[in-house]
Amino acid sequence: MSALGPELDDAVNAARGDDLGSGGLADATRERVLASLQQRGQRQRTMAAFATVLALSLLGTTSWAWVSGWLPATIDRLRGEAPARVPDVPDVPKGPKGHEGPKGPKGQEIAVAQGGGPPLRPRPPELVLPELAPASEPAPTATRP
Amino acid sequence: MTLFDSLPDRDAASADPHAAVLARLRRDDASAVAEVYDLHHGALRAFARKLTGDAQVAEDLVHDVFVALPKAVKRFRGDAALRTFLLSIAVNLAKKHVRAASRRRTAMDRLAQLPSAVSVDPEREAQRKQLAAALQRALDRLPLDQRIAFVMCEIEERSSGEVAAVVGSPEETVRTRLFHARKKLRALLEKEGLA
Numbered sequence: 001m002s003a004l005g006p007e008l009d010d011a012v013n014a015a016r017g018d019d020l021g022s023g024g025l026a027d028a029t030r031e032r033v034l035a036s037l038q039q040r041g042q043r044q045r046t047m048a049a050f051a052t053v054l055a056l057s058l059l060g061t062t063s064w065a066w067v068s069g070w071l072p073a074t075i076d077r078l079r080g081e082a083p084a085r086v087p088d089v090p091d092v093p094k095g096p097k098g099h100e101g102p103k104g105p106k107g108q109e110i111a112v113a114q115g116g117g118p119p120l121r122p123r124p125p126e127l128v129l130p131e132l133a134p135a136s137e138p139a140p141t142a143t144r145p
Numbered sequence: 146m147t148l149f150d151s152l153p154d155r156d157a158a159s160a161d162p163h164a165a166v167l168a169r170l171r172r173d174d175a176s177a178v179a180e181v182y183d184l185h186h187g188a189l190r191a192f193a194r195k196l197t198g199d200a201q202v203a204e205d206l207v208h209d210v211f212v213a214l215p216k217a218v219k220r221f222r223g224d225a226a227l228r229t230f231l232l233s234i235a236v237n238l239a240k241k242h243v244r245a246a247s248r249r250r251t252a253m254d255r256l257a258q259l260p261s262a263v264s265v266d267p268e269r270e271a272q273r274k275q276l277a278a279a280l281q282r283a284l285d286r287l288p289l290d291q292r293i294a295f296v297m298c299e300i301e302e303r304s305s306g307e308v309a310a311v312v313g314s315p316e317e318t319v320r321t322r323l324f325h326a327r328k329k330l331r332a333l334l335e336k337e338g339l340a
Contacts, residue, residue, distance in 0.1 A: 007331070008330055008331050008334055010276055011276045011277065011279060011283075011330075011334060012280065012299050012300055013276075014273040014274070014276035014277040014280065015195065015198075015276075015277045015281070015300050016300055025200065025201075025204050026186055026187075026190065029186070029207050029208050030182055030183075033178065033179075033182060033208055033211040033212055034175055034178070034179060036208070036212045037173075037175045037178060037212060037215070038175060040212070041173065041175070
């Protein structure tokens with residue numbers, strides 16, 4: 001211990017002899033250790049029981065759903081029917097400036113439906129009735145007696 | 146490599162008698178823990194008290210070691226003495242307890258500055274206690290590794306090989322830690338005016 005130096009040597013000797021008072025702490029700690037272990041074991045058993053009940057419930061529910069046909073039907077429905085998609089709004093090509101929209105065969109404008117509805121058909125040309133030719137025979141006139 | 150993998154084979158013979166107890170420990174048998182406690186609590190408590198310098202905190206450390214034992218023993222390969230293994234667990238759990246002891250000591254030092262009751266101890270006993278307290282305060286300022294090396298080698302008078310087995314480090318490392326610990330403690334005690 002001479003390597004330590006006199007002051008450290010004395011302090012180490014003092015620490016060796018310092019028993020800090022033993023009292024009845026050893027027995028108390030023994031009881032505390034056993035109580036902690038028992039408490040931990042009880043907690044583990046509770047957790048295991050809870051997990052078992054949960055697993056059995058899940059198993060029972062799944063079995064019931066399978067046997068009753070609910071589960072296969074749900075699986076089929078999920079596989080077969082894709083969720084309905086909302087149709088996209090078609091893009092209307094924009095023409096050059098001043099161009100209002102697509103033209104019909106005779107230059108009529110085609111009204112473009114707003115909101116994705118079907119486009120209106122071009123209005124058909126108006127019918128022009130030919131003029132009646134003059135009658136070759138004079139119209140019968142009434143004769144006076 | 147874990148701490149317990151590095152324990153030497155020299156204690157293998159002494160580990161064999163504990164085979165039955167170890168088997169019961171691995172099955173979480175509380176009576177096996179009680180049995181091991183009865184066999185080894187003295188050595189473990191002595192180490193814990195010297196390391197922490199506080200009886201109550203040392204009891205907490207002993208408690209934690211034996212509560213952790215059933216789980217820790219699953220990593221124990223049986224190639225070292227059970228006592229060495231218990232000390233290894235204590236070293237691994239010591240950090241929290243050493244801090245707690247240091248805090249308690251600081252608080253107690255503040256209280257100790259109040260006028261004390263009539264002392265029945267003679268002057269020499271008072272001086273011895275003062276020296277031990279000064280050493281504990283100085284130990285509080287060491288890194289945990291150096292503190293463990295100093296307590297085990299100098300105060301408990303264990304060999305550096307034994308300490309190396311407990312802490313899971315090479316013997317040279319233990320000696321280096323011990324060297325630095327002595328150097329720092331000398332300086333700290335001189336600073337306290339104990340030279």
